[in-house]
Amino acid sequence: MSALAAISNLAVAYRNAALPALSDVSLEIEAGEILAVIGESGSGKSTFARALIGLLPQRTAISGRIDWPGLDGAPRAGRDIGCVFQDPGSSLNPVLRIGEQVGEGARRHLGLGRRAADAEAVRLIGRVRLPEPERIARAFPHQLSGGQRQRVAIAAAIAARPRLLVADEVTSALDVVVQAAIVDLLVELVRADGMTLVFVTHDLALASGIADRIAVMAAGRLVELGPAAELVAAPKTAATAALVAAHIDLATPPLVGDAP
Amino acid sequence: MTAPLLIARDLRRTFASGGRRVAALDGVSLEIAPGETLGLVGASGCGKSTLARVLTRLVAPEAGSVHFMGADWLKLSGSRLRAARRHMQMVFQEPLAAFNPRATVAGVLADALRIHAVVPKAERGAEIARLVDRVGLPAALAGRSIRNISGGQRQRVAIARAIAVRPRLVILDEAVSALDVSVRGRILDLLVDLQRETGVSYLFVSHDLAVVRAVSHRIAVMDAGRIVEEGPAAEVIAAPSTAVLGRLIDAVPRLKGKPQA
Numbered sequence: 001m002s003a004l005a006a007i008s009n010l011a012v013a014y015r016n017a018a019l020p021a022l023s024d025v026s027l028e029i030e031a032g033e034i035l036a037v038i039g040e041s042g043s044g045k046s047t048f049a050r051a052l053i054g055l056l057p058q059r060t061a062i063s064g065r066i067d068w069p070g071l072d073g074a075p076r077a078g079r080d081i082g083c084v085f086q087d088p089g090s091s092l093n094p095v096l097r098i099g100e101q102v103g104e105g106a107r108r109h110l111g112l113g114r115r116a117a118d119a120e121a122v123r124l125i126g127r128v129r130l131p132e133p134e135r136i137a138r139a140f141p142h143q144l145s146g147g148q149r150q151r152v153a154i155a156a157a158i159a160a161r162p163r164l165l166v167a168d169e170v171t172s173a174l175d176v177v178v179q180a181a182i183v184d185l186l187v188e189l190v191r192a193d194g195m196t197l198v199f200v201t202h203d204l205a206l207a208s209g210i211a212d213r214i215a216v217m218a219a220g221r222l223v224e225l226g227p228a229a230e231l232v233a234a235p236k237t238a239a240t241a242a243l244v245a246a247h248i249d250l251a252t253p254p255l256v257g258d259a260p
Numbered sequence: 261m262t263a264p265l266l267i268a269r270d271l272r273r274t275f276a277s278g279g280r281r282v283a284a285l286d287g288v289s290l291e292i293a294p295g296e297t298l299g300l301v302g303a304s305g306c307g308k309s310t311l312a313r314v315l316t317r318l319v320a321p322e323a324g325s326v327h328f329m330g331a332d333w334l335k336l337s338g339s340r341l342r343a344a345r346r347h348m349q350m351v352f353q354e355p356l357a358a359f360n361p362r363a364t365v366a367g368v369l370a371d372a373l374r375i376h377a378v379v380p381k382a383e384r385g386a387e388i389a390r391l392v393d394r395v396g397l398p399a400a401l402a403g404r405s406i407r408n409i410s411g412g413q414r415q416r417v418a419i420a421r422a423i424a425v426r427p428r429l430v431i432l433d434e435a436v437s438a439l440d441v442s443v444r445g446r447i448l449d450l451l452v453d454l455q456r457e458t459g460v461s462y463l464f465v466s467h468d469l470a471v472v473r474a475v476s477h478r479i480a481v482m483d484a485g486r487i488v489e490e491g492p493a494a495e496v497i498a499a500p501s502t503a504v505l506g507r508l509i510d511a512v513p514r515l516k517g518k519p520q521a
């Protein structure tokens with residue numbers, strides 16, 4: 001496999017922060033892989049995602065390098081990299097119709113005219129498996145459920161046909177059933193289009209279900225990186241072991257018995 | 261068998277939504293025994309929070325009754341209501357909204373102790389220190405503003421506030437859903453320990469079946485304003501009789517390696 005991005009010795013310190021948010025992070029992101037980035041809250045996952053997208057706040061101290069051997073040059077945000085966040089409300093404009101927002105990327109980056117962009121928006125809305133795409137294209141964000149809004153955000157993120165999709169805690173605000181459906185959708189889109197996915201989550205189980213490789217962050221450092229199954233089966237660091245131990249599913253011994 | 265601590269019968273509540281009436285509670289009945297955790301699980305929008313809010317009298321039902329500690333709870337008023345209120349506490353998903361944002365951790369606990377006169381005034385400081393320690397927070401945190409602590413720490417404060425008044429029942433509505441998995445585990449352990457020590461009952465509300473199963477003696481599955489399955493947690497999950505529960509079971513993320521392509 002060839003590298004889409006090569007990150008070396010990346011360090012990030014926010015303005016006025018006592019400690020760096022990222023220190024000495026080096027890894028390659030392979031073209032076409034699903035890379036999960038996991039860790040406790042505050043471990044630097046979102047900072048890593050924002051550094052990759054080029055969306056860190058101004059006056060943040062950044063050192064190290066991010067090279068893009070898999071692209072023709074520096075990535076253009078929205079074009080080469082699509083992003084989706086936990087709260088789709090933050091990326092969707094409340095007063096614009098869904099169709100316009102989804103078509104925006106295609107209009108701006110693929111040079112489609114308004115009519116073609118509208119048609120493309122309807123196609124994308126269908127692709128993220130929303131029912132009645134024409135009707136949803138005419139709706140406003142508040143008329144949709146949280147899970148539907150997240151599907152719209154995904155449609156908008158892939159509109160310009162990016163090489164890399166960065167998804168930061170995209171299912172954390174959703175109920176478990178909707179969460180599973182959104183994760184399935186992401187995997188399907190990424191595999192169908194040969195996209196690369198960086199999937200940021202605090203939930204190791206979610207990561208293990210979809211990722212080729214998992215990167216574990218702790219206190220701003222990349223502490224472990226490896227194939228998903230191996231990393232779960234044989235954690236090499238305390239941070240990974242703690243995440244494995246914190247997992248709860250239907251086979252976990254209950255904390256209480258049958259009756260009080 | 262001891263008498264139930266809480267008995268709810270045929271609770272009904274509708275809301276107006278886009279010109280229609282939606283039945284958020286469509287005839288809900290349940291019982292909670294002393295020292296028991298009843299887990300309430302269901303997809304988002306099925307009516308869980310409405311039920312929690314009706315039980316805590318934040319929302320009035322259109323029909324139905326609730327008996328709590330032997331009294332007709334929805335009909336209580338005045339001093340009898342105030343006295344009984346102490347015994348039903350609630351913890352929400354995002355506790356910041358439930359606090360005065362300018363308050364300190366100690367201030368939040370002091371208010372709870374004062375309102376319900378839990379301990380003599382002279383002992384309040386010591387009781388606050390005990391509570392802070394009991395929920396696993398460092399003593400130094402007591403003076404911090406509720407705004408300037410982490411989400412996990414804030415949820416510990418919400419739990420400390422709830423148990424400060426030594427209630428019989430705590431209703432936890434998605435209380436761990438916004439926490440990351442490591443913090444979540446520690447909060448669940450705390451809840452279970454507190455129950456063993458004090459015999460408090462919990463109504464544990466969540467969309468996450470795995471978490472509900474881990475802490476509940478019995479579970480009730482809710483769908484479209486009704487309880488569709490109910491029983492001992494292990495039995496109900498081992499033999500789901502509704503499609504709703506089947507979907508909740510399937511959606512639980514399992515820890516596994518890369519699936520075969």
Ligand SMILES: Nc1ncnc2c1ncn2[C@@H]1O[C@H](COP(=O)(O)OP(=O)(O)O)[C@@H](O)[C@H]1O
Pocket residue numbers: 014015017020021039040041042043044045046047048057
């Ligand atoms: N805009 C910011 N300004 C200052 N500090 C920040 C900012 N964003 C995050 N941080 C801090 O950087 C560290 C890493 O945060 P983050 O990357 O958001 O972690 P995660 O996504 O793993 O929860 C934390 O200590 C956090 O408080």
Ligand SMILES: Nc1ncnc2c1ncn2[C@@H]1O[C@H](COP(=O)(O)OP(=O)(O)O)[C@@H](O)[C@H]1O
Pocket residue numbers: 275276277282283284302303304305306307308309310311
């Ligand atoms: N204050 C309210 N006004 C209007 N509709 C409401 C209100 N509270 C709840 N609902 C509706 O009642 C139904 C149940 O909601 P809720 O009890 O919050 O479900 P859950 O907690 O299971 O997600 C939903 O259709 C919701 O939109």
Ligand SMILES: [Mg+2]
Pocket residue numbers: 045046047169
């Ligand atoms: Mg984050």
Ligand SMILES: [Mg+2]
Pocket residue numbers: 308309310434
């Ligand atoms: Mg709710």
